[in-house]
Amino acid sequence: MRVITGIQPSGTLHIGNYFGSIKQMVSLQNSNELFMFIADYHALTTLKDAKQLRENTIEAAISYLSLGINPAKTIMWVQSDVKEVLELYWILSSYTPMGLLERAHSYKDKVAKGKTPNHALFSYPVLMAADILLYDSQIVPVGKDQIQHVEITRDIAIKFNNDHGELFTLPKFKVDENVASLPGIDGAKMSKSYGNTIDIFTTEKALKKQTGKIITQSVALEEPKEYENCNVFALAKHFLTSDELEELKDRYKKGGEGHGHFKLYLKEKIWNYFEEAREKRAYYHNNRDEVCDILEDGALRARKIAYEKMEIIKDAIGIRRGKR
Ligand code: ADP
Ligand code: TRP
Numbered sequence: 001m002r003v004i005t006g007i008q009p010s011g012t013l014h015i016g017n018y019f020g021s022i023k024q025m026v027s028l029q030n031s032n033e034l035f036m037f038i039a040d041y042h043a044l045t046t047l048k049d050a051k052q053l054r055e056n057t058i059e060a061a062i063s064y065l066s067l068g069i070n071p072a073k074t075i076m077w078v079q080s081d082v083k084e085v086l087e088l089y090w091i092l093s094s095y096t097p098m099g100l101l102e103r104a105h106s107y108k109d110k111v112a113k114g115k116t117p118n119h120a121l122f123s124y125p126v127l128m129a130a131d132i133l134l135y136d137s138q139i140v141p142v143g144k145d146q147i148q149h150v151e152i153t154r155d156i157a158i159k160f161n162n163d164h165g166e167l168f169t170l171p172k173f174k175v176d177e178n179v180a181s182l183p184g185i186d187g188a189k190m191s192k193s194y195g196n197t198i199d200i201f202t203t204e205k206a207l208k209k210q211t212g213k214i215i216t217q218s219v220a221l222e223e224p225k226e227y228e229n230c231n232v233f234a235l236a237k238h239f240l241t242s243d244e245l246e247e248l249k250d251r252y253k254k255g256g257e258g259h260g261h262f263k264l265y266l267k268e269k270i271w272n273y274f275e276e277a278r279e280k281r282a283y284y285h286n287n288r289d290e291v292c293d294i295l296e297d298g299a300l301r302a303r304k305i306a307y308e309k310m311e312i313i314k315d316a317i318g319i320r321r322g323k324r
Helices: 017-031 050-066 083-091 098-102 105-112 119-134 144-164 205-213 231-239 243-252 261-275 275-284 288-317
Strands: 002-007 031-036 074-077 139-141 170-173
Touching: 002 119, 017 031, 031 050, 031 261, 031 288, 050 074, 050 119, 050 275, 050 288, 074 288, 083 119, 083 288, 098 119, 098 144, 105 119, 105 144, 119 243, 119 288, 144 170, 170 261, 205 243, 205 261, 231 243, 231 261, 243 261, 261 275
Parallel strands: 002 031, 002 139, 031 074, 139 170
Antiparallel strands: none
């Protein structure tokens, strides 16, 4: 199957991102054709600082490579490096009823949160449709908030296909219901926008500080503790083997240790879990040219597919010299 995913280059990644998304991507690349791009044009709808956008873009590539995306298996590129996507975006706009975009929850939510509604923010789903349709993607793994965008993509493709024949593959979204939702240090869903994250790539000292701030019940040291509703335990379970998990449960039940001990244990586990990724990241930071080469190679491969698709599409709609 051809699977496509767009990553928002939004800065620091947290352990919720890893267990809720990145880990699945890394395993998807083994049995599928994975297309992964860094959605810098989408980021532009809200991020207007050039230095930060440039830095976030390369940083996203470095982070995903460090966490297991393998450029020998996955085509990885930067969205803006394949200009055909903007060509298709405009063409698809003519097949997108206003009502379809006016109903988009994501747009309404962003405006409700106080973001200035510019036109690009409004037409964001059309660019996303172009991302998906340009490469004949079959599957789009998404979080629940992005399902509607894939539905909009299908609606646009159906409208186009009705006029011009079955030229676009209709994509399906894939929501992994079993995927973990990790709590943040305050117990609410971990999210950058809530400021409650535990970051993947941070110093050991900062990690100790973040895990140290996890909110827990106050119970005397010698008392047994409940692991069921404990935020530390809810996070720790992702980093432990099943034997280690049982041991930790026993430590909770036995009493004699405070939550501070469990937080330190969690910190150790997180730190060790990402050791290899940290090493790779340091390597890529020192070898940025290699990262640029990977992205350039990805762009070349994506561009070839995009160019061929656009020839067919432009031919079908009458936008092609030599065919008039
Ligand atoms: P954030 O909420 O921090 O801004 P994003 O919206 O950028 O995160 O999410 C990127 C990916 O990480 C999405 O696939 C999303 O479902 C996943 N994700 C984000 N937070 C969590 C979490 N707390 N638990 C599980 N998955 C998460
Ligand atoms: N909108 C997606 C997000 O915010 C990013 C994205 C852009 C995307 N284009 C895409 C995801 C195409 C999948 C396919 O997470």
